Amino acid sequence: MNATTTRGVLLTALACVLVGASFTANSVLGDYPYAGGQFLRYGLACLLLFPLAGRGTAARLRALGPRRWARLALLAAVGMVGFNLAVLAAERSAEPAVPGVFVGCAPVVVAVVVPLLEGRRPQRAVLYGALLVAAGACVVQGWGRTDGAGIAFSGCALVGEVGFAVLAVPVLRPLGPRLLSATVCGLAALQSAAAGALLDGAAWLRRPNSVESAALLWQAVVVTVVGFVCWYMGMQRIGAERATLFSGLIPVAAACTAPLAGTGSYGPAQAAGSALVAAGVALGSGALRAVGRPRGPGRADGRLGANAPTGRERPAAGVVGPGGPAPREDLPAGPTGR
Template sequence: MGQNTNIRGIVQAAVAMTTVGTLTAVSATVSRYPVYGGQAVRYAVAAVILLGVARLRGPRPGPSARWEWPLLAALAATGLAGFNVCIVEGTRYTSPATIGTVVGSVPVVLAVAAPLMEGRRPAARIVAAAAVVTAGAALANGLGGGSLPGLLLALGALAGEVCFSLLALPLLPRLGAVRVSAYSAAAAVPMLLAAGLAVDGTSVLRVPTRGEVAGLGYLSLVVTAGAFIVWYDALGRIGADRAGLFAGLIPVSAVATTMVLGLRSPGMAELGGALLVGLGVIVGLRRSAERPLAVAAPADHHDPAHDEEGHQDQAHDDQHPEDRRFVAEKAADHGV
């Protein structure tokens, strides 16, 4: 992959997580709207937009009923609906700072789990950088404290955030970022409506006010449709382990958004946390002799007719000499 691909992936990951960070402040505009109904509306509108974009991009093979649809359902249940349920219910038992601190450990989990899913060893440098990013995110969140149920729900939210990226990885090469985003958002709608009916009954949906329409519109178009596409595209360009470093920008962006809106001014801890996040990202993205920065080309920019042609040659060309030697040694071990 070229330098332009690397830079684009880095920018996309940063933009996606910065955008997600604005969710906290903007959600205040829809705080009086039924929570689960609001999330269902958010994902439904985003799904319509994304499906329209997918249609404009031209025909592409649909998900395989054998394994891709179940994986999309699992992605929606964990990374979208399950994440939101854990966040909402978790605030009943603990502070948002505690939940943010736990979810802020996403970079460390992705730095370890993503390489293992790809059959390679986690890079110590990236894991260390992810730890620095996580510490900065925790500091920016204010650490916090809470009860055992709150901690368990925070861990559930962390699992959902991790699944949001890891479960998408096998789907992206064939379906692409737009369709993975569209199908998972659509699948999350009935799940959230079911949760809303259980909690709020028939009050799960109502006609929103003008302010709520604006807030839900921003959450649907920018935080969901826009951020999903650029995040999933970034995963294919720089890998989930490196892209995960930018999750530390979420609390930093949240603080910046509240400051821009005039809600409050950041304290020293939040500023220090932002500096730590920046340091961790810089260290994690530095090139090293372990392997190139980019790991795969995003599927949406490939011609499907050429997906198979030349695939093996391109993979061989993109491999770093150390990776080729490692593969050769493994092949020899298995008598290939």
């Protein structure tokens, strides 16, 4: 893998690990109004992200047009607010592992949907890697009791997870990771407020206690700001198909941190599932091919020389379009997942 791909892999992996480790924070917010918590989380993240979005923010937003604004609103509604609502609804009649297993299948769906939308065939290595990742996520989480409603809402959570990646592809290039993250967080905050006022009335928002405040700050600053920016920066470099492979790290990170919080254990099943996820990520991301690739001519490190044609390279989905490469953004300075 070249430096750009390696950086994209590391950024995407970090984002998913942060989301998985955030489940401990979620466990202390069970008594806080759901919509109010999402409003505070996304609203604070939006306020932190917009100053880091760079120059020309207003011009880039004005240039989007109605169709892209509709896509952004759908991304926030389906991939953020709707996803979290679906998981919450599923867990009312199903054990948490059930929506987790459904969401763990997202890499397979993305590996098929994104190529079809672009008029090309799915890449075999990515698809096989996605199947391994999905199997590993299922082994890590196991299966629990559920009913028809739990399965239906778990399916909605899967749609939300897929939408979080697929819907972002056409707007990632014009906005960049930071402005995209800031915009969808602002839209998600407004949607959460509307949902809370409609479903919970005046009780949709209250002052959090100290423990809830700490959990909401963690979710807003670390999971949302850092996680979202890292996720979209990684996706900008390696494409939606390969980036979604790393969502298999979410249940792995949750399983690894659960013993620290006393909410679970890490046993042989979790170890075996983690190994499957690691194998799937390595296969689908191209790490295995990079290790086994023979040394090319003219370079001591085995990479092809500057003038050596390959004949098989193509840009990652959502990274380079007809207008040229997407604008590169480095990690924001200072405080910066779903």
